[in-house]
Amino acid sequence: MQVYMDNNATTMTDPKVVEAMLPFFSERYGNPNSLHKFGTSVHLPLSKAIDQVYKGINASDGDDIVFTSCATEANNWVLQSVWIDNVLNSDKNHILTTEVEHPSILSTCKFLEEQGMKVTYLPVNDQGIVEAHTVRSFITDKTALVSIMWANNETGMIFPIQEIGEICKEKGVLFHTDGVQAVGKIPVDMQSVHVDFMSMSAHKFHGPKGIGALYIRDSQPLTPLFHGGEQMGGRRSGTLNVPGIIGMGRALELATENIEATMALIRSKRDRLEDALLEMLDDVMVVGERDNRTPNTILISVRGVEGEGMLWDLNNALIGASTGSACASEDLEANTVMLAIGADNELAHTGIRLSLSRFTTDEEVDYVIEAFTAAVKRLRAISSSYAKVGPSPGGEAQACDLLYHHDNDIVVKH
Amino acid sequence: MAKDNLLGGSLWDAYSNKVTTLMNNPQHQGEITEEEAAAHGNKLIVADFGAESCGDAVRLYWEINPETDVIENAKFKSFGCGTAIASSDVMTELCMGKTVDEAVKITNIDVEKALRDDPDTPAVPPQKMHCSVMAYDVIKKAAGLYKGVDAESFEEDIIVCECARVSLSTLQEVIRLNDLKTIEEITDYTKAGGFCKSCIKPGGHEEREYYLVDILADTRRQMDEEKMAAAADASMTGDFENMTLVQQIKAIDAVIDESVRQFLVMDGGNMEVIDIKNSDDNIDVYIRYLGACNGCASSTTGTLYAIESTLKEKLSQKIRVLPI
Numbered sequence: 165m166q167v168y169m170d171n172n173a174t175t176m177t178d179p180k181v182v183e184a185m186l187p188f189f190s191e192r193y194g195n196p197n198s199l200h201k202f203g204t205s206v207h208l209p210l211s212k213a214i215d216q217v218y219k220g221i222n223a224s225d226g227d228d229i230v231f232t233s234c235a236t237e238a239n240n241w242v243l244q245s246v247w248i249d250n251v252l253n254s255d256k257n258h259i260l261t262t263e264v265e266h267p268s269i270l271s272t273c274k275f276l277e278e279q280g281m282k283v284t285y286l287p288v289n290d291q292g293i294v295e296a297h298t299v300r301s302f303i304t305d306k307t308a309l310v311s312i313m314w315a316n317n318e319t320g321m322i323f324p325i326q327e328i329g330e331i332c333k334e335k336g337v338l339f340h341t342d343g344v345q346a347v348g349k350i351p352v353d354m355q356s357v358h359v360d361f362m363s364m365s366a367h368k369f370h371g372p373k374g375i376g377a378l379y380i381r382d383s384q385p386l387t388p389l390f391h392g393g394e395q396m397g398g399r400r401s402g403t404l405n406v407p408g409i410i411g412m413g414r415a416l417e418l419a420t421e422n423i424e425a426t427m428a429l430i431r432s433k434r435d436r437l438e439d440a441l442l443e444m445l446d447d448v449m450v451v452g453e454r455d456n457r458t459p460n461t462i463l464i465s466v467r468g469v470e471g472e473g474m475l476w477d478l479n480n481a482l483i484g485a486s487t488g489s490a491c492a493s494e495d496l497e498a499n500t501v502m503l504a505i506g507a508d509n510e511l512a513h514t515g516i517r518l519s520l521s522r523f524t525t526d527e528e529v530d531y532v533i534e535a536f537t538a539a540v541k542r543l544r545a546i547s548s549s550y551a552k553v554g555p556s557p558g559g560e561a562q563a564c565d566l567l568y569h570h571d572n573d574i575v576v577k578h
Numbered sequence: 579m580a581k582d583n584l585l586g587g588s589l590w591d592a593y594s595n596k597v598t599t600l601m602n603n604p605q606h607q608g609e610i611t612e613e614e615a616a617a618h619g620n621k622l623i624v625a626d627f628g629a630e631s632c633g634d635a636v637r638l639y640w641e642i643n644p645e646t647d648v649i650e651n652a653k654f655k656s657f658g659c660g661t662a663i664a665s666s667d668v669m670t671e672l673c674m675g676k677t678v679d680e681a682v683k684i685t686n687i688d689v690e691k692a693l694r695d696d697p698d699t700p701a702v703p704p705q706k707m708h709c710s711v712m713a714y715d716v717i718k719k720a721a722g723l724y725k726g727v728d729a730e731s732f733e734e735d736i737i738v739c740e741c742a743r744v745s746l747s748t749l750q751e752v753i754r755l756n757d758l759k760t761i762e763e764i765t766d767y768t769k770a771g772g773f774c775k776s777c778i779k780p781g782g783h784e785e786r787e788y789y790l791v792d793i794l795a796d797t798r799r800q801m802d803e804e805k806m807a808a809a810a811d812a813s814m815t816g817d818f819e820n821m822t823l824v825q826q827i828k829a830i831d832a833v834i835d836e837s838v839r840q841f842l843v844m845d846g847g848n849m850e851v852i853d854i855k856n857s858d859d860n861i862d863v864y865i866r867y868l869g870a871c872n873g874c875a876s877s878t879t880g881t882l883y884a885i886e887s888t889l890k891e892k893l894s895q896k897i898r899v900l901p902i
Contacts, residue, residue, distance in 0.1 A: 236829075260899065291821050321663065414896065465629075468657060469657075470633070470634065470657055470659050470662070471657050471659075472659035472660065472662065473601075473658065473659050473660055473662075476590070476601060476659070476660045479590075480602065512633070513630065513633040513634075514630075532673050545607075545658045546604060546607045546663060547655060547656065548626065548630075548635045548637040548654055548656055548657050549630050549635070549638060549654035550655075551609055551655040552609060552638055553609045553610065553611055553612075553624055553639065554624065555624045555625060555626045556624045556625065556723050557623070558627055558723055559623070559624055559625040559628050559719060559720070559723050560626055561626035561629050561635065562629065563627055
């Protein structure tokens with residue numbers, strides 16, 4: 165059996181989505197910008213897909229949802245254009261974000277810092293979230309934008325977007341949220357939150373890769389990132405990715421049409437898996453309150469078992485999972501989320517993320533429980549953390565402090 | 579960056595088969611107890627290196643014959659990734675049958691080479707070289723415990739890059755000899771900084787005593803100071819070719835003032851030094867004629883020859899004078 169439990173990285177494209185997309189490759193391939201019927205005949209299915217996306221996040225007709233190539237593009241667009249619109253051309257100079265954002269936010273912020281932007285990276289609490297009052301206390305009259313993710317990719321923890329939105333509205337500050345891990349997983353209702361911009365990505369909810377979108381409240385101004393043929397009402401040039409948009413619309417429809425029931429189904433499997441691991445294994449911990457997590461995610465720390473080693477054994481058992489362990493990254497940098505949670509330094513090296521989907525079966529959950537516990541047993545048998553004979557006098561090693569410090573030292577009082 | 583790097587590598591694809599095999603089934607994983615060692619009349623040494631909070635840790639067990647100092651049995655325990663476990667395993671094997679003095683000569687490079695499938699292909703990708711360093715460090719720790727000395731005492735030189743085992747003195751020498759100006763050049767010449775990158779600058783995977791950025795800056799500063807000192811000496815001793823540019827201009831002006839200018843002025847002309855370009859073969863002195871000299875037929879023949887030969891004689895045979 166092979167089991168894919170890395171659905172926060174990407175998901176299988178639902179065959180129903182593929183089916184919806186297929187006619188738009190070799191049959192209805194016209195460019196919607198053309199005047200002839202090859203082009204105009206795709207307008208109707210595109211409108212339907214646009215409706216599906218508006219409905220999926222309950223956007224108003226006065227809002228814009230502009231299709232992009234991915235959420236990385238959407239995140240870059242908001243940050244870079246806020247720099248142009250609200251910093252270069254006004255007296256504001258500050259962005260407020262968190263330490264645990266996706267690299268497409270953090271790296272763009274670093275880039276903007278080099279251009280002169282001031283950025284505050286808020287730390288998260290031991291639950292892995294930023295509290296609304298913390299956000300409030302760091303907004304200044306120089307703040308141009310607050311950018312805080314809706315749900316975290318590593319932990320699944322859901323951030324208080326409604327409260328943060330209210331604070332931003334009250335303070336008159338633009339609010340962007342990276343909704344990639346929330347849209348399609350939990351109810352996202354743009355009419356019940358005050359969010360100016362939201363990024364999303366189809367391949368996280370069983371849509372195709374290469375298509376994402378930026379939600380823009382009330383069609384408010386935002387300088388385009390791409391200039392060219394004035395597609396999408398001039399907001400994002402580039403020939404429309406017709407099959408991608410069709411696929412994204414269908415995928416969001418499928419993900420949200422019965423979202424409460426789908427969530428309950430995924431949650432029951434996730435909880436069963438989580439309960440089994442917590443019960444069968446000693447010295448393990450799961451990050452974040454279950455009720456405040458996306459229903460598909462488990463970030464579990466396994467004492468004495470290094471994350472990449474664990475991933476290796478899971479891979480040998482044909483299970484795809486993920487680790488934030490420094491050893492598994494190209495640059496040996498430990499995962500910022502794990503470090504930021506800061507509950508335990510070892511967590512940065514022992515965290516394994518299991519992320520389910522609506523396609524995960526009970527048999528797969530059973531298989532993962534078995535393979536996971538077997539891997540922990542094998543690796544703990546090798547692990548120095550579980551060795552019985554201690555070091556000779558003088559042979560002990562010093563524990564090390566993690567090399568982790570941000571440029572701005574922020575002390576947050578809870 | 580080029581075609582091969584567009585996708586980025588899979589770390590695991592770069593592991594040798596031997597690394598994979600040993601990770602899946604380490605041969606020398608386990609513990610040795612005091613009782614077992616005592617039963618053989620041997621001394622047990624157990625040394626730790628690294629910690630779980632650092633991301634990797636290894637514990638090495640040596641059963642040493644006190645008569646011969648031979649490591650008769652060895653085992654390890656490891657908290658770490660695949661390469662850490664495989665490195666520890668092969669390191670443990672390399673120790674067995676050696677005396678403690680022989681074992682301390684095992685380096686991380688020996689460990690990595692022992693993990694290769696074929697001699698010319700690295701066993702692990704560059705950022706994983708770091709794992710073999712820990713295997714090497716724990717040997718020093720165990721040997722130090724056995725001999726009652728500090729583990730550092732086995733190190734003859736200060737190692738700046740542990741992955742590639744490049745010493746401080748080597749780095750300083752290479753920077754000087756090859757006039758290196760960037761970290762990339764240092765990595766190209768010595769491999770230092772090409773693996774886990776901790777030694778390049780503070781803030782990497784682990785804290786280091788020496789960083790390449792500082793060594794480069796310090797060595798360059800020393801080189802500049804020495805160059806200035808040499809130039810100062812040169813002006814004292816009249817060694818024109820080793821002077822700084824400013825000193826060269828001053829020296830040329832002095833010669834021209836003394837031997838040339840008066841003749842030009844007599845004819846209603848003058849000259850000024852515009853620039854000097856030093857190359858291996860020539861020192862090109864660019865001048866501009868002023869007043870009557872400007873356009874004078876002799877300015878490109880006789881006068882020019884006279885200026886050049888005076889400067890050649892008084893300062894350097896490498897001088898060429900070029901009017902512009």
